[in-house]
Amino acid sequence: MSSSLIGESIVKPDARPKVTGEARFAGDLKVEGQLYAKAVRSVYAHALVKSIDGRRALAMRGVEAVLTVTDIPGQNRIGMTGAKDQRVLADAKVRFAGEAVAIVVATSEEIAERAARAVVVTYEELEAVEKTERALEPDAPVIGDSGNLCVHKRVARGSVEEGLREADVIVEGEYYLAPVEHAYIEPEAVMVEPHRDGLLVWSATKSVHLDRAEIARVLGWPPDRIHVVAPLIGGSFGGKSDLAQVAMAALVGALTGKPVRMQHSREESFQTSSKRHACTIKYTHGAKKDGTLTAVKMDLLADAGAYIDYTSVVLPRMSIFGAGPYRVPNVLLEVRGVHTNNPVSGAMRGFGQPQVAFACERQMDKLADALCMDPFDLRLKNALAEGDVSATGQPLEGVTIRPLLEKARELMANETPLRPLKPYEREGWGIAAFYYGNGRTSLPNPGIANARVDEKGVIEVLVGSPDIGQGSNTLLTQIAAATLNLPAHAIRIVTADTRCTPDSGTTSGTRLTSIVGKSVQFVAERLKSVILEKARVLYSFNGELELTFSDEGPVITGRDISLPLVELFMKADAQLEASAKYDPPVIAQNEDGQGSPYAFYTYGVQCARARVNEYTGKVDVDRILAVFDAGTVINPMLLTAQIEGAIGMGVGYALSEEVLLSRGKVLNANFDTYIIPTSVDMPRMRIAMLEVPDKEGPFGAKGIGEPALVPTAAAIANAVSRATQCDFKALPLSLEEVTKVLVHKEEVDVQ
Numbered sequence: 001m002s003s004s005l006i007g008e009s010i011v012k013p014d015a016r017p018k019v020t021g022e023a024r025f026a027g028d029l030k031v032e033g034q035l036y037a038k039a040v041r042s043v044y045a046h047a048l049v050k051s052i053d054g055r056r057a058l059a060m061r062g063v064e065a066v067l068t069v070t071d072i073p074g075q076n077r078i079g080m081t082g083a084k085d086q087r088v089l090a091d092a093k094v095r096f097a098g099e100a101v102a103i104v105v106a107t108s109e110e111i112a113e114r115a116a117r118a119v120v121v122t123y124e125e126l127e128a129v130e131k132t133e134r135a136l137e138p139d140a141p142v143i144g145d146s147g148n149l150c151v152h153k154r155v156a157r158g159s160v161e162e163g164l165r166e167a168d169v170i171v172e173g174e175y176y177l178a179p180v181e182h183a184y185i186e187p188e189a190v191m192v193e194p195h196r197d198g199l200l201v202w203s204a205t206k207s208v209h210l211d212r213a214e215i216a217r218v219l220g221w222p223p224d225r226i227h228v229v230a231p232l233i234g235g236s237f238g239g240k241s242d243l244a245q246v247a248m249a250a251l252v253g254a255l256t257g258k259p260v261r262m263q264h265s266r267e268e269s270f271q272t273s274s275k276r277h278a279c280t281i282k283y284t285h286g287a288k289k290d291g292t293l294t295a296v297k298m299d300l301l302a303d304a305g306a307y308i309d310y311t312s313v314v315l316p317r318m319s320i321f322g323a324g325p326y327r328v329p330n331v332l333l334e335v336r337g338v339h340t341n342n343p344v345s346g347a348m349r350g351f352g353q354p355q356v357a358f359a360c361e362r363q364m365d366k367l368a369d370a371l372c373m374d375p376f377d378l379r380l381k382n383a384l385a386e387g388d389v390s391a392t393g394q395p396l397e398g399v400t401i402r403p404l405l406e407k408a409r410e411l412m413a414n415e416t417p418l419r420p421l422k423p424y425e426r427e428g429w430g431i432a433a434f435y436y437g438n439g440r441t442s443l444p445n446p447g448i449a450n451a452r453v454d455e456k457g458v459i460e461v462l463v464g465s466p467d468i469g470q471g472s473n474t475l476l477t478q479i480a481a482a483t484l485n486l487p488a489h490a491i492r493i494v495t496a497d498t499r500c501t502p503d504s505g506t507t508s509g510t511r512l513t514s515i516v517g518k519s520v521q522f523v524a525e526r527l528k529s530v531i532l533e534k535a536r537v538l539y540s541f542n543g544e545l546e547l548t549f550s551d552e553g554p555v556i557t558g559r560d561i562s563l564p565l566v567e568l569f570m571k572a573d574a575q576l577e578a579s580a581k582y583d584p585p586v587i588a589q590n591e592d593g594q595g596s597p598y599a600f601y602t603y604g605v606q607c608a609r610a611r612v613n614e615y616t617g618k619v620d621v622d623r624i625l626a627v628f629d630a631g632t633v634i635n636p637m638l639l640t641a642q643i644e645g646a647i648g649m650g651v652g653y654a655l656s657e658e659v660l661l662s663r664g665k666v667l668n669a670n671f672d673t674y675i676i677p678t679s680v681d682m683p684r685m686r687i688a689m690l691e692v693p694d695k696e697g698p699f700g701a702k703g704i705g706e707p708a709l710v711p712t713a714a715a716i717a718n719a720v721s722r723a724t725q726c727d728f729k730a731l732p733l734s735l736e737e738v739t740k741v742l743v744h745k746e747e748v749d750v751q
Contacts, residue, residue, distance in 0.1 A: 005482040006699045009637035012471045014232055023232050026204040027189035027263045034191075034259040035064060037252045038112035039100035039245075040119045041272070045128040045341035045664025046141065048093045049121065052102055057115040065105040065256060066119060072251060074220030078243040080210070080346065083308040085145050088218055088247045093126070095143055095306035096341055097664040098271035103248050105256060109263075128663050132280070132301050132338040143306060143339040150304050151312050151337035155319045155391050155593030160284075163295025163330030167286030171367045175283070175359040176730040178658040179303065180276035182348060183676050186234025188242040188273065189263040192253035198225035199253050204233050205241030208496045209464050209503040218247040219254050226250070230466040230496035237649070238310075238347035238508060239273055240468070270669035274346030275659055277314060277337075278303040281359040285367050291381045295330040298322040300356070304337040305344040311337040314345075314352040316441050316589075320597055321353050323391045324360040325401045325435040326382040331391045333593070341664045347508055349649060353436060353710045358731060361432040361714035365721065375718070376409045379433055392589060394596040400603045400629040400692055401433055407688060408605040408627045415609065418622050418684075426612045430718025432711035433605045437598030438703045439511040442589045447511070447519035448502040451480070451527040452577035457553040457566030458492050459484065461523065464504040465516050466496035470705050471638040472512040476520045478634055479698050483524035486549050502579070510703030513634065514600060515584055517698040523580035532556065534572050535563060584696060600694050602707040604628040606647075608683070610719035617739035619655055621683040621716055626708065629690045632700035643687050643708040650712020652677045658732050 017023040040052075054066030069076055069089040076091060077084045090101045102119055106112035129135045135148040144150050164170060191202040198221070205211050208228040216223040233240070242264070249262040264272070279302045286295040300318055304311040315335040322333030368378040383401045390396055412429060421427055439445045450462040461480045467473040473493045481488045494501060504516050532545045535556045545558040547565075554565035569576055584599030609623040624647050633639050656675040660667040668674040693700020713731055721728050726741045 005478045005488060006632060006634055007636065008478065009635055010474055010478060010488055012474050025186050025189065025234055026191055026202050026231050027186065029191040029202055029231070029261070031191070031193055031259040034261055035105050035107060035252065035256060036109040036112045037249055037260050037262040038104050038116045039248060040102040040104060040116045040121065041098045041100055042090065042094035043097065044094060044123055044125050045097040046095060046126040047123040048126065049090055049101055050124055051122040053120040054102065056120065057104055057118040060111065060115050060118065062107040062111040063104065063115045064107065067103040067105070067251065067255065071255065072218060074218045077217065078214045078247055080243065080309050081312050083312060086244065086307040086309065088244050096343055100244060100248065103252060105252050105260065128341040130340060130342060130661065130663065132303050132340060135338045135340050143341060148339045149336060150308050150339055151315045151335070153316045153319050153335050153593065155322065155331060155333040157391055157393060157594065158330035160295045160297045160330050160332040164284065164286045167294045168289045169287050169367065169370050171285045171363060171370055173283050173359065173363055173366060173729060175281045175362065177279045177355045177358065178731060179278040179345065180348065180653060180657050181270060181659050181674055182237045182239035182273060183674070184235030184237060184239060187264040187266055187269040188240060188245055190246050190249045191259070191261045192249045193259040194253055194257050195227070198227065199250055201226065201228045201246065201250060202231055203228055203241050203246050205230050205246070206236050206466060206468055206508055207506040208466065208498050210506060211241055211243070211246050212498050214243050215247055215250040219250060227499045233466060233468045236468040236507065237349045238351070242273065267669040270666050270674065271343065274309055274344045275305070276348035277311070277345040277352060277355065279355045281355065283359055283363045285363045287367055287371065289371070291371055291373050291378045293326055293328045293382045296323040296328045296333070298333045300335040302335065302337045303340050303342055303345055305340060305342045307344045309344045310347040311345060313441065314347060318352040318356050319593055320392055320437070320441065322356055322360065324364065325384050325433050325603065327384055327388050328391065333391065342661055343666065349646065350706050350709045351509060353434065354653060354713055357432060357434050357710050358714045358717060361711070362717060365718045366727070375431055376405060380405050383433070392597055393594040398692060398694055400690055401435060404603055404605045404627045404629060404690055405433060407690065408607050408625055411625045411627065411686065411688065412607045415623060424613055424615050426614060426723040427609065428719045428723030429607060429609050430715045430720070430722055431605065431607045432714035432718060434710045435601045435603045436510065436707035436710055438514040438600050438602060439509050439584055439598060442586055442595055442597040444583055445505065445511065445515060446581050446583040447516035448504045448581045449516070449519040449523040450502055450577065450579045451523045453531070453565060453569050455569060457564060457569060459486070459490060459527065459554070460492045460494055461520055462494045462501045463516055463520065464496060464501040465507045465512055468507050470642060471635070472507065474638060475513055475634050476517060479517050479520050480524045482699065483521050484528055484547055486547065486554055490549060490554055510602065510706045513701050513703045514697045515582060517701065518582040518696070519580050521698040522582055523578050526578035526580055530578050531565065531568065531576055534576060535568055538568070538571050539563065600696050600702055602628065602630050602702045602704060604707055604711060606711040606715040608715035608719045610716055610723055612720055612723045612738065614742060617735040617742060619720055619733055619738060621651055624683045624685045624712070626685060627688045627690065628704060628708065629692050630704040631694040631697050631702040632691055633689055634699065634701050639704055640687060642705045644685060646705065646708030647685060647712050648677055648682055650709050651681060651683065651716070654713035654716040654731060655733050
């Protein structure tokens with residue numbers, strides 16, 4: 001086996017068409033005679049639906065249909081996980097502003113939009129629950145099918161009460177994290193085309209197989225009548241697909257027998273797409289005088305929004321990592337997800353860990369101050385090490401958090417200011433450490449791959465998980481090619497097409513490289529064995545055979561033998577194929593959260609230098625040091641791009657991004673008022689990798705896309721706190737938030 005392609009910066013094949021504008025996304029697809037669908041959406045966050053009158057819309061020229069919940073032939077239930085509580089179209093009541101109540105179908109998008117406004121819906125408005133605290137009150141309106149408390153998990157180990165009694169210093173804090181928009185460039189879009197006795201669906205999705213299953217349930221069809229394909233995708237970050245949109249478009253295609261396109265406007269995307277969970281987190285940390293942690297207690301309350309979506313998956317991860325990458329003998333890490341009439345909360349890059357990392361790392365800095373310790377020293381004293389046991393009771397291997405902290409400290413010590421401080425500026429460094437489990441939590445999580453030789457001697461590798469822009473197809477190509485000892489152009493990756501690819505799971509949870517990549521490595525090994533064995537049997541070859549590459553393409557070679565793979569393909573009647581599955585070893589957690597929820601972890605530390613204008617409250621982050629262990633680096637260029645992009649999102653989370661809500665309505669529903677960082681806001685970055693190959697990952701690789709975001713906001717918040725000597729407890733650190741805290745400090749100092 002050759003690993004010559006491992007560590008090579010191969011350019012993504014879709015890079016040029018995306019830059020030039022030649023790339024075609026789901027919203028660019030057009031079919032002759034296609035229709036356009038638009039949802040009629042509720043103006044209320046919580047209301048009974050009394051009647052829907054579509055007669056005015058149907059009277060408009062170009063309008064072909066107005067569909068309501070009574071037109072759904074199957075189940076009016078969808079969901080990203082097992083809950084399946086969300087409606088495609090509201091039935092008795094709407095639960096969030098923007099929830100669809102009907103679909104208008106027309107011959108143009110403009111007509112569909114006008115007709116949607118012409119549909120008359122009569123509502124009986126109900127009290128809209130905006131705060132999680134209100135949702136838990138005994139007299140609160142019931143939102144969820146099973147009440148307002150939808151998720152309650154905990155990780156308990158040792159005795160927190162005893163640990164706090166043993167502590168010499170106790171630090172408490174309460175933190176608030178605002179909801180955040182995914183802000184992908186491409187809004188949600190789907191094209192549905194009737195095909196024979198079924199549907200061909202082009203969906204901007206992170207799982208074609210999940211889309212197919214949900215469509216089948218809504219239509220009441222067997223899944224094999226539905227084919228879902230993902231074209232190029234313009235970002236996901238945990239969002240996409242919009243299952244309601246996909247199901248609505250499929251419903252229109254099935255009932256009209258005509259192709260139909262459905263695409264969200266930007267404002268529609270902001271109002272209806274899932275958000276990063278808003279959270280209130282209460283922490284208590286206890287430590288000895290020498291800094292040894294004795295106990296960590298966390299009580300986290302998260303806004304799930306109107307439906308469960310990924311809340312049942314995100315919150316358990318929050319509890320698992322609630323104590324940070326530290327050795328703590330006594331923990332009680334409790335999380336609750338609560339329904340409100342706000343937009344649905346779901347998965348977003350980091351799966352809940354950015355919220356927890358912010359609060360936990362703020363606590364570690366406050367504890368260091370209380371103990372008069374250096375923040376690095378406190379973390380080094382308590383950092384998990386090889387053989388330590390995590391908060392869930394899992395014995396850990398390949399732990400590198402200590403050398404990462406030491407490397408970060410070394411890099412920080414060598415940094416010099418970019419420019420002199422102005423009289424009204426204050427500067428500080430902040431640090432944050434973390435570790436991140438690759439894949440789904442405590443559940444079977446198989447990556448599945450098929451491989452075959454085609455009639456031209458090209459090796460096809462087929463996986464169901466789409467490349468959502470991060471370059472996973474390129475990484476999988478490198479893994480397969482390196483395993484087969486072939487150049488990258490001898491491999492063709494086919495992904496995200498239910499007509500031919502196996503269900504290898506969603507593109508989420510930092511599982512593509514580490515888990516799906518491992519299945520690709522396995523299937524390449526098996527295909528190679530199939531090829532060589534076929535050659536031995538069909539040509540009666542003896543001795544050692546190898547698969548190599550020549551001007552003719554892949555060639556089977558041995559002593560006095562040179563057999564082109566394409567010739568073997570013809571002789572073997574195309575029977576050169578293999579399948580493989582890799583399911584990482586995990587142990588399900590018990591009711592106290594004890595178990596081994598992940599097979600491998602990515603470790604990292606970030607340092608941020610921030611300057612604060614004491615007059616305006618403006619924060620400038622001018623330097624980020626990012627030090628990670630993601631195992632073997634398969635493609636350095638793609639890894640760097642992932643880290644830089646993640647840091648950019650982290651800067652936005654730290655300083656500016658916040659979904660503003662009033663009675664469930666998004667007030668800043670476009671990029672003129674929802675402020676994301678631009679290129680001029682990006683800090684200078686230095687990235688350092690500690691490559692420790694993992695025993696499970698393909699060629700020792702682990703994931704980096706989500707982990708790289710986790711510590712950024714925490715490090716920036718700690719930097720701002722050190723610069724101003726103020727305790728910041730909420731994100732984002734906007735002008736208003738920083739000014740408010742600075743003014744409060746000044747008032748306290750005066751007193």
